[in-house]
Amino acid sequence: MSKQRAKLVVGNWKMHGRLAENATLLQAVAQGASALPGDLRVGVCVPSPYLAQAQSLLAGSRIVWGVQDVSAFTHGAYTGEVAAPMVVDFGASLAIVGHSERRAYHRESAELVAVKTQRVLEAGLTPIVCVGETLEEREAGATEQVVGTQLDEVLAKLSVQDAARIVVAYEPVWAIGTGKSATSEQAQAVHAFLRSRLAAKGAEVADVPLLYGGSVKPENAEELFRQPDIDGGLIGGASLKDQDFLAICKAAAAVVGVAG
Ligand code: 13P
Numbered sequence: 001m002s003k004q005r006a007k008l009v010v011g012n013w014k015m016h017g018r019l020a021e022n023a024t025l026l027q028a029v030a031q032g033a034s035a036l037p038g039d040l041r042v043g044v045c046v047p048s049p050y051l052a053q054a055q056s057l058l059a060g061s062r063i064v065w066g067v068q069d070v071s072a073f074t075h076g077a078y079t080g081e082v083a084a085p086m087v088v089d090f091g092a093s094l095a096i097v098g099h100s101e102r103r104a105y106h107r108e109s110a111e112l113v114a115v116k117t118q119r120v121l122e123a124g125l126t127p128i129v130c131v132g133e134t135l136e137e138r139e140a141g142a143t144e145q146v147v148g149t150q151l152d153e154v155l156a157k158l159s160v161q162d163a164a165r166i167v168v169a170y171e172p173v174w175a176i177g178t179g180k181s182a183t184s185e186q187a188q189a190v191h192a193f194l195r196s197r198l199a200a201k202g203a204e205v206a207d208v209p210l211l212y213g214g215s216v217k218p219e220n221a222e223e224l225f226r227q228p229d230i231d232g233g234l235i236g237g238a239s240l241k242d243q244d245f246l247a248i249c250k251a252a253a254a255v256v257g258v259a260g
Contacts, residue, residue: 007225007252008167008209008232010043010128011239012068012096022050023057028242030061036246038253041232043094044239045128048082051090059091066094066125069102072115074122084123095120096128096234098150100173110153117154121162128167128211128234129154131194135174143172144193151197160202167209168194169234175214177236184223184230187212191229218247225255 017025026044033042043064046054054065071081087095097120098113108116113129120127131150133143147170155163170190175182182190191210199206212224213234224230232252238244 005207005209005231006039006041007256008041008043008211009235009245009249009252010045010094010211010232011235011245012045012099012213013047013239014068014101014236015047016240017047017050019050019053022046022053025240025242026054026057026063029245030058030063032242032246033062033249036249036253038256040249040253040256042249045094045096048087051087051092055091064093065090066092066096066128068096068099070095070097070116070120070123070125072112072119074119084119084125088123088125093126094128095125096130096169098130098154100130100132100171100176104173110150113150114154114157117166118157118162121158121165126165126167128169130169130171130213130234132171132173132176132214138172138174143190147190147194148197151194155197155201155205160204163198163201164204164208167211168198169211169213170194171213171234177215179215181215181217181220181224182212184220184227187224188227188229191227195229216248218244218251221248221251222254225252 045066045068048067067087070084074083097116102108117127131147133146137146172182209231211232211234212230216233216235217238
C-alpha cells in the first residue's frame with residue numbers, strides 16, 4: 001500500500017488575524033505557492049468573518065480556503081452558529097471538524113463531530129476530520145483505541161462514497177502548540193493504523209488524505225512528509241508566518257517531486 005498520493009498542506013489560523021495582516025499573509029502565500037512545483041494542494045482555514053477576504057484574495061490562485069468548524073444544523077434558531085451552506089456561499093471548499101480544541105473547550109462529542117461531518121459533506125465541502133490522543137492516553141498505551149474510536153464514530157455515519165471524500169488529520173493533543181512534534185516514526189505508526197481502519201470501511205476509502213498536525217515547522221516538515229502514510233500537514237502556528245508556511249509547502253512539494 002505504498003501508493004503515491006498527492007500532498008495536501010492546510011493552514012489552520014485558529015482565532016488569529018485581522019484584515020490588514022490577513023491581506024499581507026494571503027497575498028504572500030498565494031504568490032509564493034504559485035511558484036511551487038509538483039502535485040501539491042494548499043489550503044487555509046480562516047476565522048469565518050474573513051471568508052469573504054479569503055475569497056477575494058485567493059480566487060484564481062492555487063490555494064483553497066475554508067473554515068475551522070461548522071454547525072451541526074443547516075439553518076434555524078442557533079444563535080452564533082455558522083452553517084456549512086453559508087460557507088459554500090463564499091467559495092470555500094474545506095471545513096475542519098472535531099479539532100481537539102473544540103472537543104476539549106466546547107465539549108464536542110464524537111457523535112457531534114460525526115453529525116458535523118455529515119453536514120459538511122452534504123454542503124459539498126471537504127471535511128478535515130481531526131483525531132488525536134492526549135499525553136495521558138498515549139502514556140496509558142491507549143493511542144490506537146482513542147483515535148480508532150474517534151475515526152470509527154465518523155465512518156459509521158457515512159456511506160462508502162461519502163467516506164471516500166473526507167480528509168483525516170492526526171493531531172496528537174500533546175504536540176499541538178507545544179513545539180514538541182511527534183517523531184516521524186510515531187506519526188507514521190498512527191497513520192498506518194488509521195489507514196487500516198479506513199481500508200476496513202472500503203477499498204475506495206483507503207487512500208483518503210491523512211494529514212499530520214502538531215508543531216509542524218519548516219525544520220521537521222520534510223521528514224514527516226516522507227513517511228508513506230503521511231499525505232501532508234495541518235499547520236497551526238507556522239501557518240501565520242508566510243515564510244514558514246511556504247517553507248512547509250515547499251517541503252511537501254519536494255517530497256512529491258522526488259517520490260512521484
Ligand atoms: P500547531 O501547528 O500550532 O502545533 O497547531 C496544530 C494544529 O492544531 C492545527 O490544527
